[in-house]
Amino acid sequence: MTRMFGQPIPRVEDDRMVRGHGGYLDDLGHDALACAFVRSPHAHAEIVDIDVTGALDVDGLVAIYTYEDLPDRLADPLPLLIPHPALTEGRTQYALARERVNHVGEPVVMVVAQDRYVAEDAAERILVSYRSLPAVVGIEAARAATQLVHPDVPGNIAANMLQTVGDVDAALAAAPHILELDLSIERSASTPMEGRGVLARWDPESHRLRLWSSTQTSTGVRAAVASKLGLALVDVDVITPDVGGGFGVKIMHPWPEEVLVPWAARQLGRPVKFVEDRREHFISSAHERAQLHHVRVGFDRDGVILGLDVRFWHDHGAYIPYGIIVPMITSTQLLGPYKPGAYRVEFDSLYTNTLIVTPYRGAGRPQGVFVMERTMDAIAATLDLDRTVVRERNFIQPDEMPYDHGLLFQDDRPLIYDSGDYPTLLDKLKKLVGWDEFEAFREAARAEGRRVGIGLGCYVEGTGVGPYEGAHVVVEPSGKVKVATGLTTQGQGHQTVFAQIVADELGVPLSDIEVVTGDTRRFGYAVGTFASRAAVMSGSAIALAARAARAKALKVAADALEANPDDLDIVDGIVRVAGVPGAEISLGTLAVLANPLRYAFDDAAKAATQFAVGDTSKPPVGEDDEPGIEGRDYFSPMQSTFASGMHAVVVETDPDTAEIKILRYCVVHDCGPLINPRIVEGQIHGGVAQGVGGALYERMAYDEAGQLQNASFMDFLMPYVSEVPERIEIDHLETPSPLNPLGIKGAGEAGVIPGAAAFASAIEDAEGITITAMPISPSELFELRRRHEERSSP
Amino acid sequence: MKPPPFGYSRPESVADALATLARLGPDGKVLAGGQSLLPILSMRLAAPHHLVDINRLSELGYVRVEGGDVRVGALARHAQVLADLPARAAQPLLGKALRLVAHATIRNRGTTVGSIVHADPSGEMTAVLALLGGTVRVATTAGERDVPARDFFVGPLESAVQPGELAVSATFPVLPPRAGTAFVEVARRNGDYAVCGVGALVELDADGAVSSARTAYLSVSPTPLVLDLTDAIGSEPDFAAAAVAAREQVEPEPDIHASADYRRHLAGVLTERALREAHAEALERSGRD
Numbered sequence A: 001m002t003r004m005f006g007q008p009i010p011r012v013e014d015d016r017m018v019r020g021h022g023g024y025l026d027d028l029g030h031d032a033l034a035c036a037f038v039r040s041p042h043a044h045a046e047i048v049d050i051d052v053t054g055a056l057d058v059d060g061l062v063a064i065y066t067y068e069d070l071p072d073r074l075a076d077p078l079p080l081l082i083p084h085p086a087l088t089e090g091r092t093q094y095a096l097a098r099e100r101v102n103h104v105g106e107p108v109v110m111v112v113a114q115d116r117y118v119a120e121d122a123a124e125r126i127l128v129s130y131r132s133l134p135a136v137v138g139i140e141a142a143r144a145a146t147q148l149v150h151p152d153v154p155g156n157i158a159a160n161m162l163q164t165v166g167d168v169d170a171a172l173a174a175a176p177h178i179l180e181l182d183l184s185i186e187r188s189a190s191t192p193m194e195g196r197g198v199l200a201r202w203d204p205e206s207h208r209l210r211l212w213s214s215t216q217t218s219t220g221v222r223a224a225v226a227s228k229l230g231l232a233l234v235d236v237d238v239i240t241p242d243v244g245g246g247f248g249v250k251i252m253h254p255w256p257e258e259v260l261v262p263w264a265a266r267q268l269g270r271p272v273k274f275v276e277d278r279r280e281h282f283i284s285s286a287h288e289r290a291q292l293h294h295v296r297v298g299f300d301r302d303g304v305i306l307g308l309d310v311r312f313w314h315d316h317g318a319y320i321p322y323g324i325i326v327p328m329i330t331s332t333q334l335l336g337p338y339k340p341g342a343y344r345v346e347f348d349s350l351y352t353n354t355l356i357v358t359p360y361r362g363a364g365r366p367q368g369v370f371v372m373e374r375t376m377d378a379i380a381a382t383l384d385l386d387r388t389v390v391r392e393r394n395f396i397q398p399d400e401m402p403y404d405h406g407l408l409f410q411d412d413r414p415l416i417y418d419s420g421d422y423p424t425l426l427d428k429l430k431k432l433v434g435w436d437e438f439e440a441f442r443e444a445a446r447a448e449g450r451r452v453g454i455g456l457g458c459y460v461e462g463t464g465v466g467p468y469e470g471a472h473v474v475v476e477p478s479g480k481v482k483v484a485t486g487l488t489t490q491g492q493g494h495q496t497v498f499a500q501i502v503a504d505e506l507g508v509p510l511s512d513i514e515v516v517t518g519d520t521r522r523f524g525y526a527v528g529t530f531a532s533r534a535a536v537m538s539g540s541a542i543a544l545a546a547r548a549a550r551a552k553a554l555k556v557a558a559d560a561l562e563a564n565p566d567d568l569d570i571v572d573g574i575v576r577v578a579g580v581p582g583a584e585i586s587l588g589t590l591a592v593l594a595n596p597l598r599y600a601f602d603d604a605a606k607a608a609t610q611f612a613v614g615d616t617s618k619p620p621v622g623e624d625d626e627p628g629i630e631g632r633d634y635f636s637p638m639q640s641t642f643a644s645g646m647h648a649v650v651v652e653t654d655p656d657t658a659e660i661k662i663l664r665y666c667v668v669h670d671c672g673p674l675i676n677p678r679i680v681e682g683q684i685h686g687g688v689a690q691g692v693g694g695a696l697y698e699r700m701a702y703d704e705a706g707q708l709q710n711a712s713f714m715d716f717l718m719p720y721v722s723e724v725p726e727r728i729e730i731d732h733l734e735t736p737s738p739l740n741p742l743g744i745k746g747a748g749e750a751g752v753i754p755g756a757a758a759f760a761s762a763i764e765d766a767e768g769i770t771i772t773a774m775p776i777s778p779s780e781l782f783e784l785r786r787r788h789e790e791r792s793s794p
Numbered sequence B: 001m002k003p004p005p006f007g008y009s010r011p012e013s014v015a016d017a018l019a020t021l022a023r024l025g026p027d028g029k030v031l032a033g034g035q036s037l038l039p040i041l042s043m044r045l046a047a048p049h050h051l052v053d054i055n056r057l058s059e060l061g062y063v064r065v066e067g068g069d070v071r072v073g074a075l076a077r078h079a080q081v082l083a084d085l086p087a088r089a090a091q092p093l094l095g096k097a098l099r100l101v102a103h104a105t106i107r108n109r110g111t112t113v114g115s116i117v118h119a120d121p122s123g124e125m126t127a128v129l130a131l132l133g134g135t136v137r138v139a140t141t142a143g144e145r146d147v148p149a150r151d152f153f154v155g156p157l158e159s160a161v162q163p164g165e166l167a168v169s170a171t172f173p174v175l176p177p178r179a180g181t182a183f184v185e186v187a188r189r190n191g192d193y194a195v196c197g198v199g200a201l202v203e204l205d206a207d208g209a210v211s212s213a214r215t216a217y218l219s220v221s222p223t224p225l226v227l228d229l230t231d232a233i234g235s236e237p238d239f240a241a242a243a244v245a246a247r248e249q250v251e252p253e254p255d256i257h258a259s260a261d262y263r264r265h266l267a268g269v270l271t272e273r274a275l276r277e278a279h280a281e282a283l284e285r286s287g288r289d
């Protein structure tokens, strides 16, 4: 049997998806009531009055709820999911606004009606009067703190965190060169094609709740909803249907709607569904990325960094339910493949009257990498060195692995890189993009009046963060293998890669394996899908569970075939004794034999009744044994495993219109051994597309009043396929991780991480103008050029 | 994002449609391809009482070259006009501009006449109608009237079509001899409304000198702006001088995608590009390249 691990097989889920046979949240619950929300039109205001009378005679209206209607636990603020000692002023929102609203889009009134049309008609007739307050918008305003988002949070500062390694002040004082840089990144967002959605059915007879949510964590939603509704965990099922993308935003939970919908379903005794529309997604889900950084770096005459001092400010919006994960990641992952000498990093996480911030693919890394790579380019410019040379001189070397940075990572565990080979990656990248030949290309282009530039960005990404995942593998009497893991799937191709792992471990054909994810009925212990962790965490757990099932199968087979388990092998679902032709038994038969039965309900079962099998001198199921061919296991590593990569981009900027065109985009990538190269490349393609968006197109255009001016796909410029390079050139390096049974590292977020850094580098190279802020539009490039000319012509 | 309640009629003939519109008066609203109207309804930016769906009026689904005009019926989709070779041969600017209107899926439903009635100053076909000096034929139960382009665009998203009226067709004069056209624009993404766009029509006299140079602009004015740059370009063709003249005459507004200065700058750059291209085509068509 060929090993399935490493095969670029097509995804088993594609046929269903491409034919339109996927089942997404809104494909479910056609009998359900719909809801709509009256959302705050103000960024900051007191609620004076809510008058629902105008809505009461709308035909088809079922219920209207405000904060006053919520029972005890639901009336408390929503949970602060990830507490941290540095997060001293954590504030979270109420499921429905109580007295105040803190961002445009905050839910104030919930309307339940026979369908969404009617719900919106009623919502439109509800009059909420507000006394508006001055809004805090943007990092500058938050820092100035002349207005406060929460009156009891001084300085708008939710958290301040500082980490240091070595004596930075001494290192900078002694450094032959010092540079200071101010660098900023604007807001963007995950913007999955399918927004949020939740459907709840309450069974009044059994007092059980069944909930479907378009989420990245069904077990997290279950725990949160059970807690808010005062239900036992076993009385709540959470099922994740097909999910039309997540990219991070759907790891946030519980959303207000996620607790209100099941509560309303219980109140009303009828199924209730909420399906978010696009405008709601823009103003009431979550954003990410906005940060401002001040860097002081000291380096020697060769460009080797001696000390790095980074102070930054993170805009987390009106509330901070997901804690300070994003700035913590920036502050640690900023270091990338480099040794910073002495390092100090300090950030403030600031309240503003804008939408909340939770991790979006890359989660703080695109900002960190932008800061570090801009710094590398600035050092190269100062010393007139090639940009790759400065990077090489600062790399952690392969023989220094594992490399301990002396910092704490996002999971509060030491930041120790497990493996990686950065010099080889850079060599591969230089070859792939033709770095050393670029000057000739630039000259040729210049002769035609064209302006081109090349840039690069390097990153290291902690993937496969804990605490754990688990898996269950069971062989059915039919010989089919059913696999369940608790984390969810939102398009990554888990059904395929997890089946590839099981196929090898258990010796069964891929077509006999079925994988279920994100269904608490099948597997109740799980964390969720984020931080490029699914393959590492569930993949490893599945491998371990499959090994346990295999061991059980071989034990039963050894008995049945009267052979030594060491002489057995499983190929194509059949256990054979080495060297004894004909001595074989199928996994399905073993599953029957392993389950001694009293009742013969079909022919297969007849073979396993207590009269047919077993040694009457022993109990039918041995003392240390269990019925069935099953394996259940968990994987919980000491720490994250660190993937890495480098991107290079070649751009052309139009000397007249300032339009920015991508000529080439090259990626070298190391996520350890590839389970399925085709899927990894797909992940990279999608990530690069989002990187292009973040670098050249996307921003959240808030005005001073806190109104999001581009809350639609007409004005929020997510790139079309026509804006993404037609060909993304990819090369892999496969450095195994010592931290898990498969040696793998995560690949989900990688593609997006160095986008802004690489584009800034390339545009700067083409233009000869320093780039300190991303994203950049043609209009902004035009203004930069104009200011540059004004400065250079006195 | 669901529309408020509305009434709906789907007449089977133009006469039927006109009668329905007359009966409804200010309460009626024509629904053509729906590519602009439906988003407006779904975002509850408008709440017309009654939609009159004209998609069954197949008698208006034509594109014809007649006399000196290309005449486009109200149910001709952008895609249909774009694919009409005789029309594009008679007035090449139609094809050049339509390529830049939205994306294929939207062109498959959106109508050219609908986009003109919608009177978006960022719409390519509004600029084309204005540049070429076309007309729109508007009908009521009482009869028809032809409204010239210069009277048709009243304000941003406001045309001369009154409640109760149906625009039945638009005409675009065919390209004169010894003339050339071009349409260039800068959009943030492929198929987006342009940050700035310029259509150009250059005519030469028998000696090959420029006798007329006119340009029309997208997204720099409340209604389609047409400039006569004949004097600025001179007979020698001085494209750069024409660009300067254009830059001075546009009065763009800033928005989240572009500063006013950038738009003004683009108006100059694109004027020069469009005029060069149109001039080269005019020379070629006069057998003088």
Ligand SMILES: Cc1cc2nc3c(=O)[nH]c(=O)nc-3n(C[C@H](O)[C@H](O)[C@H](O)COP(=O)(O)OP(=O)(O)OC[C@H]3O[C@@H](n4cnc5c(N)ncnc54)[C@H](O)[C@@H]3O)c2cc1C
Binding pocket: B029, B030, B031, B032, B033, B034, B035, B036, B037, B038, B074, B100, B101, B102, B103, B106, B109, B110, B111, B112, B113, B114, B115, B116, B117, B118, B122, B123, B124, B125, B161, B165, B166, B167, B168, B191, B192, B193, B194
């Ligand atoms: C994503 C997207 C991108 C787009 N990009 C562009 C672009 O780059 N350039 C561009 O020009 N357009 C663009 N459009 C708009 C597109 O061209 C529309 O189809 C067009 O503007 C309107 O045509 P319609 O047939 O869809 O009209 P509808 O949406 O049906 O109607 C628009 C308005 O015109 C009125 N109307 C329509 N037909 C008549 C008639 N015969 N008589 C009287 N009133 C009438 C309607 O009552 C309504 O007020 C875009 C649209 C979308 C959705």
